[in-house]
Amino acid sequence: MKIALMGNPNVGKSTVFNALTGSNQQVGNWAGKTVERKSGLIQRANQEIELVDLPGTYSLTAYSQEEIITREYILREKPDVIMAMVDASNIERNLYLVLQILELAPRVVIGLNMMDLAQTAGITIQTAELALALKVPVVEIVAAKGKGIEEFLTEAIRVGTLKQDPLPGEVSYPEELEQRIQAMEDLLVDTPWATKYPLRWLALKRLERDPEIGQEWKTIPTKSRKSTDKDSCCDPGDAINYELQKTTVLPGEALLQAYEAEGWSKDHFEMAFADAKYKYISQILPKFRAHENPSKPTWTDLLDRWVLSPIWGYPIMFAVLAVVFWGSFVASAPIGGAVSQGMAWAANVVVRLLQWGRVPDFVQSLVRDGIFAGVGAVLAFVPQIAIFFAFFSFMQDSGYLARAAFLGDRFMQLMGLHGKSFFSLVSGFGCNVPGIMATRTLEDPKDRLITMLINPLIPCVPRLGVMSAVVAAFFPGSRGSVVMLSLLLLSMILVMFSALFFRRVVKQTERSAFVMELPLYHIPTLRNVLLPTWQKTYSFLRRAWTFILVASIVVWALSSYPQGVPMNATWAGKMGGWLSFIGGPLGFDWRIMVAIVFGFTAKETTLSTLGILYGVAADASQSIAQAMTGAMTPLRAYTFLVVYMLYIPCLASVVTTYKESGSLGWTSFGVAYNLILSFIMGWLVFHGGLALGFQ
């Protein structure tokens, strides 16, 4: 039996899904989409049930990725039952979606969640009356406490095993609309389409001139499609792909034209249907809902008075961000250090084993300096990412993230972006990988892509660390902070400029509206915070490890062959020499170019590479930076800082961009953009500086 879980965003869907499937989940992406797909297998009453968590949507029209996925799933996969989650504290808008579901699929069970939240807001709902009004079974649940979830599923299974489709209540459309719907139904009733879809739904969609009806789709399992091309970096996505077979025009064209002449265009119909649904809801609402003291301020009102206040809102946001940053990027440092040490220890053990087995020296070096050192450098920042995601899930679930988007929207508007981009960009200062992954909250795919592409221009913590060491060495005293500020300012300006530039490059037919729900605050469950944290960290590791492993080996090979020669004679050193035609116009010598090339795997390694190249024995970043002062003028150092700040952050961020955008083209575009931009900015700074007489 196939059961789909549906509902508005923030209704507690994932809590129910997690409770029912536990750890038995499959997380991937919907085929061809960048929306997460979660499914799980459960056993109940000798039945195997596939539970699919459909993305949270407000409606079943086909305008956002989430809506398209949800609709296509119901139309093409035809789940046996739909478990529709409804937020009791927000029942009117939630029922709008339920009415749309009922028109499309008769086997529906409603799970009424957040009754406790509704009660504190003075709302009481008579469950039996609601079930009677819609003629659909209703189960009360308190998802956060795990109450009613099992009953919800049991009821869904019962509905799924019914011999005949139940007859849910129908929306009563106003007379003039009803006549037109029935006229269309008469035309469609004898077509084969009427056997595939509910007649009423078919007529409504025909009146809206919906392109989906009339299309025949064939499902092709992904396995038959290029099974050899199983890239371990990429989730296989949905197991099912669709292929358009043929498109037929349904009858009723003449009728539609006649309606259009009367002023009933498809937009008009759409609006009228939506309006009728809302009217219908407000008609039946008094039967099951009572609202006492609607004007009494709720918890959310009281909190918002502070959190969204024009005076306190921003300090509170900075405090929250400070805690998140401190927790993820400062407090996690010992864990990251422990990971590095653990890797070093493991490397030693393995090398000793190899020595004992008399394995050739180059293999030992490959294992120690290549694999363990390279992979260890990346693993060391996995705790950062994990802790950051725990905070992120907490903020998203509690409702604070939407508030941060509300406060940050004004600044994002300057760049033509959405308020939700704000958080992704701010996260970039910690680490670009979670910053890029945080774009998942953006609904518009184009906004998402732009946010993803500009994120690497924001210097992350490791880059800031290297930069501040270099700045401190070249610009001692108060000049240092001015230089650092100027760099950050430059990055901000470029982020803004690039966002506006990408807006022109990325084709966007219709700008999405900024209409965002500010959900009621609630305390997320521990499971809802930890499970996504684990899933995101795991999927990052799974997709990145092959790349990181290969890159570590390549870097090791380049820098240690031919064996026994000084660094400048290795392949990597020669590469730096070849690349000096790029570095020349910027005043860089080959050593800087080598450091830049090597910085690609992980940028924090740049200083240690420079240390080796300048022959500094000490490992401390300060002494390496000091050694650089002998070889470079401050102007060259500043140029280096600009280029260093702007070119591709690291391998992991590129892999993440590829994974999140799902497009090799856009990933390459982003990489090329970063490289070209950093070169141009470096050139401008260097030659501008020379012209102004700086050294």
Place this chain on the structure above:
Amino acid sequence: MERFLGDLKPGERACVEQIEGGGALRRRMMDMGIVPGVELEVVRRAPWGGPLQVRLKGYYLAMRRGECAKIKVSEIYQEQIEHPLASR
């Protein structure tokens, strides 16, 4: 006098009369419950021309001023205030 949602002061309430413009914007508003006849309250405005926080039917939406300027509103009739349930 024509009034738009963007003209309301924080704390003011009004009824949606009409949504100007079409396409994705209007559809999105419809999905979020902004349809003619619905009662809205502007809760607060974010500083420096930022978005508005709007309350309707017990939930909150954030909308940009540009979008609020497309929602034509009218005053709420007295009896609707007395019977908020019946009026949706």
